[in-house]
Amino acid sequence: xxxxxxxxxxxxxxxxxxxxxxxxxxxxxxxxxxxxxxxxxxxxxxxxxxxxxxxxxxxxxxxxxxxxxxxxxxxxxxxxxxxxxxxxxxxxxxxxxxxxxxxxxxxxxxxxxxxxxxxxxxxxxxxxxxxx
Amino acid sequence: xxxxxxxxxxxxxxxxxxxxxxxxxxxxxxxxxxxxxxxxxxxxxxxxxxxxxxxxxxxxxxxxxxxxxxxxxxxxxxxxxxxxxxxxxxxxxxxxxxxxxxxxxxxxxxxxxxxxx
Numbered sequence: 001x002x003x004x005x006x007x008x009x010x011x012x013x014x015x016x017x018x019x020x021x022x023x024x025x026x027x028x029x030x031x032x033x034x035x036x037x038x039x040x041x042x043x044x045x046x047x048x049x050x051x052x053x054x055x056x057x058x059x060x061x062x063x064x065x066x067x068x069x070x071x072x073x074x075x076x077x078x079x080x081x082x083x084x085x086x087x088x089x090x091x092x093x094x095x096x097x098x099x100x101x102x103x104x105x106x107x108x109x110x111x112x113x114x115x116x117x118x119x120x121x122x123x124x125x126x127x128x129x130x131x132x
Numbered sequence: 133x134x135x136x137x138x139x140x141x142x143x144x145x146x147x148x149x150x151x152x153x154x155x156x157x158x159x160x161x162x163x164x165x166x167x168x169x170x171x172x173x174x175x176x177x178x179x180x181x182x183x184x185x186x187x188x189x190x191x192x193x194x195x196x197x198x199x200x201x202x203x204x205x206x207x208x209x210x211x212x213x214x215x216x217x218x219x220x221x222x223x224x225x226x227x228x229x230x231x232x233x234x235x236x237x238x239x240x241x242x243x244x245x246x247x248x249x
Contacts, residue, residue: 011218028216031209034152037160038202042240044163045195048186049243052179059177062168071164078156085153092146112153120158127162131176 027084033077086112141208141230148205151198159198186247196244200237207233 015021047058061067089112090105097103166172175181185191207229214225 015216025216028209028213031206031213034148034156034202035206035210037156037164038199038206038236041163041195041202042199042236044182045186045199045240045243045247048179048182049247055179055182059168059179062164068165068169071160074164075157075160078152078160081149082153082157085149116154116157119154123155123158124162127176128172131173131181 023084026080027088030077030081030084033074034081037074037078082116083113086116141204144201144204144233145208146205148201148203151201152205156202183247186244187249189249192244192247192249196240199240200233203233203236204230 015025044055044058047054062071086109090108093108095102096108162172163177167174167177186195211226211229214229215222219225
């Protein structure tokens with residue numbers, strides 16, 4: 001049995017050491033909020049299946065100040081998710097070539113962000129068009 | 133060599149991430165802020181309208197895709213995130229994360245199907 005106690009550098013808070021890691025963490029943590037929103041919607045669907053009174057209870061809960069704060073936080077993290085998703089897309093997607101030249105990272109990110117803005121505006125107007 | 137199951141989970145992660153990136157902000161704004169606080173017609177999410185929405189095949193598919201894919205996206209990221217925070221029981225973490233996403237998917241699918249058409 002050896003009495004050596006080799007020095008092992010602690011990994012605690014490793015991601016706070018570097019701005020790149022902090023951005024990485026911020027991007028990955030958005031997943032917790034995406035999960036939270038999916039649960040909110042899932043509860044809504046389940047309450048819907050339980051009848052009008054149950055569903056109205058869910059709607060009422062959405063009108064509480066706490067829910068508003070929660071959804072404002074959700075909105076901020078979702079916007080950050082959109083931004084970061086397309087920001088890393090030049091790295092996550094396979095290389096793309098147009099006319100023999102590699103498509104520039106800024107082009108990929110920019111196109112993605114424009115597509116997201118168009119998609120969000122479209123969803124908003126489709127929903128508003130159904131119930132003016 | 134044993135074939136990896138990673139491509140399946142990564143595809144679900146990617147699909148959910150893309151869907152969330154494209155329309156997530158609009159969905160959160162509509163369902164969590166604009167409709168409950170009457171910036172849009174509060175009747176948009178009334179019981180009658182939501183029931184009709186969930187009984188239409190397109191509405192069913194949309195609701196299912198959003199809930200399930202968001203969950204699979206989050207499950208994959210959270211599994212890796214836990215590893216980053218020093219939880220190294222990889223198999224257990226993946227089982228729990230993917231298991232919860234699977235459970236959510238089944239509940240969403242079953243409930244939407246029982247809502248009828």
